[in-house]
Structure formats: structure tokens, C-alpha cells
Amino acid sequence: MSEPTAESDHAESQYVYCLVTAESDATLDVEGVEGATVSVVSTDGVGAVTSPAPAAVETDSELAVKRLLVAHQRVVDAAMDAYGAPLPVQATTAIEGDGAAVREWLAARADDVRAGLDDLAGHREYHVTVEWADEAAAAAAHEADDELDALEATVEAASPGEAYLREKQYESALADAVADREATLAAETREYVASVARSVVDRATTDGVSFAAGDADAVTRLAALTALEDEDALGEALDGVADREGVTVKFTGPWAPYSFAPELDDGGADA
């Protein structure tokens, strides 16, 4: 029998879903990426939720990537049920090597991981997206700004030669006023959420790529870190936003605290 080659050892890697508070190794009753068995590799009171990583993801179709994302989320959800709020790891991350390599990686960062988990314990992430129908927003703008009514009247009264210019003036003023009302609604929404949540961040995409089709016109998109027991209070606070004419509030969760996970990239620098 020959020893496995360095190359074959090296080729192995472990997909990492999230990090949890765990005293011992375990397996999770959930299907991982590509149907893999999901294990919790623990050390020093913390655990990495992992499964053997696929060597490559087939991307001839987008389906494989979507499957990976769904599997990722499914495992994070199962880990959250079993261990409480996890530190989610960015999807598509793997650690080179076998389970021992994961344990070594985790041991080098155990203090930071534990601190992060303790900080997030008992909390969940919720997403809030607010949309405002154009007509309702325009009506609110008119209500707040009498000059708009006057400008609109000048369009109707204008001679044919003047009408185009007047209309442009009115449209520009209306757009400004609507933007103003939307900014106020966004600020008020944030205030409502912040009155309950421990922390609130904007969910603006950083690179301009978003899958949230239809959200392009959203007045605001927020992520809120909230204690589990405050979920009802957060919903009640949002009722105060949703009650307004033409306003739609999308309220989703509870999610793992993706938007509030700490940086963990320095732990192994000197290891």
C-alpha cells in the first residue's frame, strides 16, 4: 500500500457553513452541499459546521449554484435550530484539508469566534423592505407641498407653446418632492426599527448586483439584529409603517445574523 500523495491530501477541502457554540463533535440531520453529510467539528467550546466540499461546482447551468446556495441556507437554518444563533460564513467558502485542518483553523480563532457567538446569542436577523406606490407617493408629495398644486395648475392653463416647459417644471418639482417624502419615510422606518432592534444596517448592494428583482424601487431595505423575544415588537413597530396609504412592507426572517457577522480573517495570520 502506498501512502496517499501530498496532492491528493491537498485536494480535499471542507465546505464551511457557519460557526456555532458546541462542546463536542456531532453530525447534523440535514443534507449539505451536493447531498453531503454535515458534521460539527469542535474545539475549545466552538464548532465549525462543515461537509466535504465538492471539487467543483458545475455551472453549465445556474442550477448547481442555486442548489449550493439553498443547501448553504438549509444547513445554517438547521444549525441555528440546534445551536442557537450561529456565525454564518459567506457562501462558497471552504477550508483546505480534512477535519483536522478545520479543527486547527478553528483553534487558531477560537477566542474571536466565541466572543462573536456570545455577542450574537439570542439574536436573529430580520429584513425589512419598504415600497411605496407611485400614485400614493405623489399624493403625499402634493399634500406636503402646496406649490406643486400651483405648478400643476400652470400646466393646465399654459398655452400650447408654453405647455411643454411648464410640464417639465412640474415633473421636476414633483420628482424632487417625492424623493423628499421617500427619504422621510425611509428615515421614519429606520427609527421604528431602531426603537426595537439592537442594530440596524442598510442592505444596499455593494457591487450593484442584486437578485431581489422588483426591489429596485424600494424606499428602503434594512437588516435588523433583534433579540428573538422582540420579534413581535418589531412586527408591531412595522405596522406603524405599513398602515400608510400605498405603502407595502416586506418583513422576513428570522435569519442567521449574516449582516452582523464579525471579521474573522486575522486569527490564523501567525499560526
Add this chain to the structure above:
Amino acid sequence: MKPTKDATAVVDLVDVLLADGAVLAADVVITVADVPLVGVQARVLLAGMTRLSEEGIFEAWDEEIRNRADRSTGAADD
């Protein structure tokens, strides 16, 4: 209002899965034809999609989380 966690909500979550969460620098990432598939590349790869739910896989997941919600309140925290 009550928060929802259905298939539509998961589509909304995809951005977050790829953009957020702890980033483990210097570790390997899944590769696609020898090209590392990190979050941003995967996002670009998927950017053409307008309806992630078309394949039905999000619905399957939706069903699963509903079943799990029936079994557990999800409150394993201290």
C-alpha cells in the same frame, strides 16, 4: 405583522448569503473550472436571473423550513 420565511423571502436572502457572513480570508474557495467561485463572482454568474424561484428548488426548501418550524421554535439560544 409577522415575519415570513417563504420562497420569496429566500430569493431576497441570496444577496445576503453571497455578500455577508464572516469572510475567511486566505482560505480556499469552491472552484469552477479552476476559477475560484467567491461571493461576488457567483453573484455576477447569477445576475441574469430574474426569477430564482423558477426551478422550484426554493419552493422545496420553503416546504422544508415550514416543516422544521412545526417541529421546533428555533429557540436554542441561551
